[in-house]
Amino acid sequence: MNLDTLYSELTLKTNAKLVLVVLDGLGDIATQAQGDMTPLEAARTPNLDALVAQGCAQGRMLPVAPGITPGSGPGHLGLFGYDPLEYQVGRGVIEALGLGVELKPGDVAARANFCTLDSKGIVTDRRAGRIETAVCEELCGLLSKKIRKIGDAEVTIKAGKGHRFVVLFRGKGLEGPLTDADPHREGLVIPAAEAVNPKSAKAKKAAKLVSDFYKAALPVLAGRKPANGFLMRGIAHQPDIPLFEERYQLKAACLAVYPMYKGLAQLVGMTRLDGPQTIGEQLEQYVAEQDRYGFFFIHYKYTDMYGEDGNFEAKKRAIEEFDVALPVLLRKKPDVLAITGDHSTPCALKGHSWHPQPVLLHSAFSGSDKLLRFTETGANQGSLGLFEAKYLIRLMQANARMFDKFGA
C-alpha cells in the first residue's frame, strides 16, 4: 500500500491549529572562524529556550536527499510534504511566482532577460548592459501591449529587477520543460527552445509557441539599444499538485512577506494573507486569523538573506528578532508548533547548502528531549532523529491527533 494513501485513509478531521514557522535558511555550520558556533547557538533566544523547557522534540531534516542543496522551490515543496523529486517546479514557474504572477496548472512560464544582439543576431551582451528596472518595465509594457496572444495562447509579460522579466503562456495542451533559448555565452546566436522530451506533443507545441513569440517580439525591440533582444531559460509548466487542503484535511493560510514564498504557498492551494511586513506583524495577523484556518505557514526571510551575505552577526540578530516576536504567537497556544528552515544557508558558504536543518516540534504530545536550547548540535540528539522534510507535516498531524490507529 502506498504511504500517502495510508496517511489519507487514517486522517481524522479536527479543529486543531497547526503552525509551521520557516526561518528561511536557518541551519548553519560551526566553524573555527566563527568561534565554533552557529548563529542559532550564538543568538540570545530566551523565548525559544523557555519553549524548549516546556517540552519539545527536536531533530534534523534532509530537505531532499543526502548532499542535495535545494533552491527555495524544492525546499518549500518538501516542507509542505510534497516529494521534491516527484513534484518539480521549473525555474520559470518559480520566477513567475516570485514576481507575483498567478499561475494555473498547465501554464508555461520562462525566466527571461534582455540582451544585446548585433546585426547578425549574435548575442554581444547577455545582460543588455544591465539596464535599469525602469527601462525593463517600459520594454515589458511595450511587449505586453503589442503581443497579447500567440496563436490560441494568452501571453503575460512581467518585469522583474534590472534586465530580468518573466513570460507566461496560458493555452491548451502545453507542457515543459524546454531547452533554453540562451547560448549561455556571448558570440553565438540565440538557439531555438526545444522539447526536452521529443516524444511530447505538448512540449513541441510549447516550443513552437516560444519560437512564434520570438518572431513577434524581436521586431518590437528592433532598434532599442542596448536591449534589442532577449533570452529565455527554465521554460516549464506549472505542475498539477494535489491541493494541501485535500491532502491534509487542513485549511491553510500563508503569512509571508516576499512574493516567491506566497507563490509557493499558492501553488499548493494555501490562502495568501497579505499585509504584514515584519515578523511581529505576521504573528499578530496569525493571532487575528487563528480561528479561520487549521494550518499556518509563516515565512521569515532574513535568516537566509544574511546567510547568503555570509554575515554571521546579522543572521544571529535576525534569529534574535524572531525570538523577540515569538511570544505573540505563543499567546494563542497553537496545538502543534514546528519551527525550522527550508534548508541551511551557512554563513561560511554564503549560499544554500545540503546540511540538514534543525527542527523543533512542540505539542502536548511531543514529549521532551530534555535539551536546554534549540540548536543544531542539540537537535542532533533529539527524538525525531534525521528524517526527510516531506514527513514534517505528517508528524505535526500525528501530534494534532489527526491520525487514526493503523490496523488492530
Add this chain to the structure above:
Amino acid sequence: MNLDTLYSELTLKTNAKLVLVVLDGLGDIATQAQGDMTPLEAARTPNLDALVAQGCAQGRMLPVAPGITPGSGPGHLGLFGYDPLEYQVGRGVIEALGLGVELKPGDVAARANFCTLDSKGIVTDRRAGRIETAVCEELCGLLSKKIRKIGDAEVTIKAGKGHRFVVLFRGKGLEGPLTDADPHREGLVIPAAEAVNPKSAKAKKAAKLVSDFYKAALPVLAGRKPANGFLMRGIAHQPDIPLFEERYQLKAACLAVYPMYKGLAQLVGMTRLDGPQTIGEQLEQYVAEQDRYGFFFIHYKYTDMYGEDGNFEAKKRAIEEFDVALPVLLRKKPDVLAITGDHSTPCALKGHSWHPQPVLLHSAFSGSDKLLRFTETGANQGSLGLFEAKYLIRLMQANARMFDKFGA
C-alpha cells in the same frame, strides 16, 4: 537488486541464539506532569543497567512510518521484519488470532458481535444490551452446532468477551477485504457485506458466503432476546506471509502469554511454547528450550496495558518486574539479545502512539554506545540511530555473524 533477496543470498546458517524481547508499548514521552521522565527513565533497572555497562548499541525505531500509530498487528509484523504496508492483516484475522483460532492462508475471518433487531430488521442496540460472556458462549455454541458449512466452506464460530465473537470461513478461492455488515449506528438495517475491490471474483465469492451465512444464522437466533441478530466487521483473509524460518534461516519459538501475540507469531510460522504465565516463567522456559530453537520472541504485555491505563507508576513497576526477571535470561547468554517494544504507549496518551520506540541490542559485536542506562533519551544518542523496525532482525542477524560479505 531487491534488498530482501540480498539478505537472503548473504545468509549463513549458524547455531547462534537470537532473542527478541518485546516489552509491549515500552516507549513513552517525558512530560512536565510526570516530572519530565518516562517510565523507563523513572524505573529502577539495575540488571538492564549492568547489561548496558557490558556494551550495548541503542537506537529508536519507527514502527511503520513517521507519524503512524500502529495496532498490535502492524507493530509486530514490522518487528518480525515484514513491511507492515506490504503485509496487512485484517481486523477479523487479528481478532480470530486473539481468541486462539488457528488460521490458514486464505481463511476469511470477521469480528462479530450480537445485536438487537426489531421486527423490521432494524438495529435497535448494536451491542445487544452487552450480554454476558456466558450467554455469548451459549449462542455461539448453538450457531456452531447448526451451521457447520455454508456451500463448500467450513464455518468456525468462537465466542469472545461479552457480546463479541469471531466467524471464520475456510473454503477455496476466498479473499477479503469486504465492507462491514454493520450500519455503525442504530436505526438502520444491517447492510450486506460487499467486496471492497469489486473486480475480485474471490472477494465476491466471500461476500456471497457472508450473505448466505446471515440467511442461515438469523433464523437460529430468532426470538432470542436481546441477542437476535449480529454484526460483522473487518472481514478479511489471512494473507500469505513468507515463513520466518525460510526468511531468516532461523527456527523460531514464541513465548507469549496473550493469545493475540501467539497468533501473530503463528502467522509467520513460529512455534508456540505454551504454559508460562509470568515473565519469570517465560524466561525459565527460554532457558529450558534454548537448544531447540535459533530465535525466541518473548512477549511481555504489561508495559502496554498500564500505558493504556495512563498509569505511570504501574508501567514503571512493570518495567522493574521485567528487570528483576532479566538475569534468568542472561544466565543462558544468548548470542544476540534485543529488547524493545512494538510501538510506544505513552501514559499521557493512554494509547498506542507514533513515537519511535527505544531499542537495545547486545552481542559480542554490538559495540558500546557508552550510555549509562537504556532510556528513550539515551537511545536518541545511540549508534543505531532512528530506523524502521522491519530492519531489527537483520541487525540481529548481522550481530549473530549470519551474513556473508556483500561483494568483494
